[in-house]
Amino acid sequence: MTSKAVFYHAGCPVCIAAERQFVDALDPSQYRVEVVHLGEQRGRIAEAEAAGVKSVPALVLGGLPFHINFGASMADVKG
Amino acid sequence: MTSKAVFYHAGCPVCIAAERQFVDALDPSQYRVEVVHLGEQRGRIAEAEAAGVKSVPALVLGGLPFHINFGASMADVKG
Numbered sequence: 001m002t003s004k005a006v007f008y009h010a011g012c013p014v015c016i017a018a019e020r021q022f023v024d025a026l027d028p029s030q031y032r033v034e035v036v037h038l039g040e041q042r043g044r045i046a047e048a049e050a051a052g053v054k055s056v057p058a059l060v061l062g063g064l065p066f067h068i069n070f071g072a073s074m075a076d077v078k079g
Numbered sequence: 080m081t082s083k084a085v086f087y088h089a090g091c092p093v094c095i096a097a098e099r100q101f102v103d104a105l106d107p108s109q110y111r112v113e114v115v116h117l118g119e120q121r122g123r124i125a126e127a128e129a130a131g132v133k134s135v136p137a138l139v140l141g142g143l144p145f146h147i148n149f150g151a152s153m154a155d156v157k158g
Contacts, residue, residue, distance in 0.1 A: 005104070021140050025084070027106040061100050066147050 005031040006060045008048045010039045014071035015057040022059060022068065031061070038077050049074060084110040085139045087127045089118045093150035094136040101138060101147065110140070117156050128153060 007023055009015035023033050036044050038056060048058070052065035055073045059066045086102055088094035102112050115123050117135060127137070131144035134152045138145045 017143065018145060021143060021145065025105050025109060025140055027104060030104060061104055064096065064100060066097060066100065067149075068145050068147055070146075 002028075002030055002032045003062060005033045006048075006051075007033055007035045007057065008038055008044075008053055008060070009035070009057040010072050010077045011037055012056070012071035014069050018057040018068045018071075022057075045074070045078060081107075081109060081111045082141065084112045084141075085127075085130075086112055086114045086136065087117055087123075087132055087139070088114070088136040089151050089156045090116055091135070091150035093148050097136040097147045097150075101136075124153070124157060 005026060007019060009019055019035060023035060026033055036048070038045055038048060051060045051063070053060065053074060055067050056071050056077060057068045059068060084105060086098060088098055098114060102114060105112055115127070117124055117127060130139045130142070132139065132153060133144070134146050135150050135156060136147050138147060
């Protein structure tokens with residue numbers, strides 16, 4: 001059975017580089033990965049923050065937030 | 080064919096949490112993951128820095144460094 005993983009980003013260059021490497025690197029037999037662009041799906045910012053996301057790109061895996069490098073703070077994403 | 084991925088850490092609590100989630104989440108058909116504890120394998124600090132690692136935990140994937148959350152700076156690791 002696979003778990004859901006969510007990769008949150010905001011389209012920044014650091015985000016795109018991380019997305020390409022990380023999303024493809026996860027084991028598809030363990031995770032279904034959803035990619036969410038918070039700049040385009042602003043309705044999901046609250047959900048990301050509730051999961052503990054402080055900056056993007058971030059991957060929520062097993063319910064825990066992992067911030068990967070640093071692209072933009074959530075304050076910047078909210079604008 | 081699998082590529083090599085290296086997860087560098089220094090035993091800090093943030094490092095251990097990230098290791099458990101990330102190392103197991105990578106697709107074993109794509110990556111062989113080596114875990115390096117820089118506090119115990121100080122001879123590999125230079126290699127990590129050459130790969131662009133600035134803080135731990137970090138995963139070097141496809142030759143690129145990805146810093147995951149923040150456990151300790153390389154300056155702290157060097158002591």
